[in-house]
Amino acid sequence: MTHTKLPTLLGLMLLPGLGLAQGKVTFGLNEYARLDIDLEVPAKLDTGAVTASLSARDITRFKRDGQPWVRFYLAIDNAHAHPIERPLARVSRIKRRADDYDAEQGPRYTARPVVELSVCMGDRLRTLQVNLTNRSTFQYPLLIGAEGLEQFNVVVDPSLRYSAGKPTCATVAPTAE
Template identity: 50%
Template structure:
């Protein structure tokens, strides 16, 4: 009898442990994100309706280096990193569907092309390498947007009733 109880308890603990291990990380609609490669912490909007992540940048220029595509840009974020010029390899060029409000009158272009870079992003205590497109987000409330592809990498669930629930990023490299 004791053996059966021990087996039953062990089985229940295993099932409960695996069920809790598969729980997503719950984040708020806005969180603090760290970009360790840039020594930068920024407020980020977690947007399940966007596919890719976007970082605010200006003076974005594509160029070739040793036959490879690179991008030169200035960070468009508040703080001491504002205007810092960076050069990074381009992973790919992304085509982003434009909202009707973003298309100037007389222009029929439905998509805009953006260079995509890859870098580490830290949310809470979890770090992932994420593809990030570069665009001028200075007219938006958040300089960094994290879309659904990156949210899947973070095994994230976004609770719109929460903000900054993960606290300051605490990833160690």
């Protein structure tokens, strides 16, 4: 085989992979997201993370009518002075980062409460399961991982920022209660 045919052969080998992105919209590394808790925030779209995380503080689990609920405050520049209450969807086990592990603390996992929130990015509205943790030391209060990105049916181009523009969803999807 000559070297002039090699680029053509490589191009043909890549064609099946192009079909995987069909129907998907490209979002940037960061996008604006509007949440159904009267909040619009910049979000980091992270294909290396699995789940979505929202910056929250004073997280308390409680029972309402015998069902598990969560009460929390946003840990975002005094965005809300009042608590937010949502049904507890589940509790996730998140693997700690290597620099966050202390042998005296025990397990390498931390338990985080998960709630469902309606999220609008661009013109796409989805209900995502979001774990609650204090992200106040991070630049972006909302992280959307691979599961959420799959629900939005998007691919991420890390060279882009805010390519979807401000959220334009007409309404916010109802949450499960």
